[in-house]
Amino acid sequence: MVGVVMKSVLPTAAVAVSLLGAQAAVAADLPVKAYQAPVVAAFDPWDIAFGAGIMNDYVFRGITQSNHKPSVTAYFEPRYNVTKDLQFYVGSSFESISFTNRAAAEVDIYGGVRPTFGALALDFGVWGYLYPGGQCIDYVPGGGVVCPLGANALLNGNAMKKDVSFYEAYAKANYTFNDYFTLGGTYFYSPNFLNFGFDSSYASITGKLTAPSGWLPNGIGSYLSGEFGRQWLGTTDAFYLNTRLPDYNTWNVGIGFTYKVFTLDLRYSDTNLAKTDCNAITSAFTASSIDPASGLYKSNWCGASFIAKLSADLTLMNNIK
Numbered sequence: 001m002v003g004v005v006m007k008s009v010l011p012t013a014a015v016a017v018s019l020l021g022a023q024a025a026v027a028a029d030l031p032v033k034a035y036q037a038p039v040v041a042a043f044d045p046w047d048i049a050f051g052a053g054i055m056n057d058y059v060f061r062g063i064t065q066s067n068h069k070p071s072v073t074a075y076f077e078p079r080y081n082v083t084k085d086l087q088f089y090v091g092s093s094f095e096s097i098s099f100t101n102r103a104a105a106e107v108d109i110y111g112g113v114r115p116t117f118g119a120l121a122l123d124f125g126v127w128g129y130l131y132p133g134g135q136c137i138d139y140v141p142g143g144g145v146v147c148p149l150g151a152n153a154l155l156n157g158n159a160m161k162k163d164v165s166f167y168e169a170y171a172k173a174n175y176t177f178n179d180y181f182t183l184g185g186t187y188f189y190s191p192n193f194l195n196f197g198f199d200s201s202y203a204s205i206t207g208k209l210t211a212p213s214g215w216l217p218n219g220i221g222s223y224l225s226g227e228f229g230r231q232w233l234g235t236t237d238a239f240y241l242n243t244r245l246p247d248y249n250t251w252n253v254g255i256g257f258t259y260k261v262f263t264l265d266l267r268y269s270d271t272n273l274a275k276t277d278c279n280a281i282t283s284a285f286t287a288s289s290i291d292p293a294s295g296l297y298k299s300n301w302c303g304a305s306f307i308a309k310l311s312a313d314l315t316l317m318n319n320i321k
Helices: 002-027 275-282 316-320
Strands: 046-055 071-083 086-095 106-117 120-130 166-176 181-190 200-210 221-232 248-259 262-271 305-315
Touching: 046 316, 305 316
Parallel strands: none
Antiparallel strands: 046 071, 046 305, 071 086, 086 106, 106 120, 120 166, 166 181, 181 200, 200 221, 221 248, 248 262, 262 305
């Protein structure tokens, strides 16, 4: 077999060499064209994401943070892309809130790393929730029970610490099956959730179904998304009278519409918390009715909510430069 191949190749090679020799004589009389290396786009590893939004209710894991009133939010997130599959980031965000301790706002500081392996996108980091400007709210008028003497008190007897800041470590995963469907999961852990005095975990599964492009006119995109999660709580410290707070489930489902940098998200959120348990977790200043069976105050801060949010999200590399 080798002999057959060699017999066929050698005559062909001889012809090729003679043709190249003839062409070389002609080419010698032509001007030489300089070699040009292919143009490679410069890679800028730095980027900044930023945005803002307004919503009719700020709901966090099924519980309103704004007393079912409108809230505004904004964020700023510098990013460093080591490669197209590895990104480090830090960020800060702001949300307006309405807490019983009269904290001025929620200010979040966070950072982490986002590695990507094909269709699998991961996210690991730490998130700090700061609530500056809070006041200690006591159980009785005049204070001195758990707060410094002279602290404010509520008619419903609820109390709240001056500082409820805390932080969580988190891990997230999203798997993109195709252009239309993504499935994910999250896990958060805090050693002192909302400064209650116990460690806490939150885990959820998420899903998103994106409509095909062109399904709506004029460049409008749309999606359907949802989440089901569980929050594990514990027994509070002495400030909250060593109360066992219940674990609970929360879920949300919604539809969104996108246009350029804008997103309109319409969402339904709910939990399985009883209104008395909701009051124990939130210390709601609006709690005014009493459950006749238990004699405890009830709060609607954990009930069903409809959330409409309009936001704009940009990146320096894609939207500004």
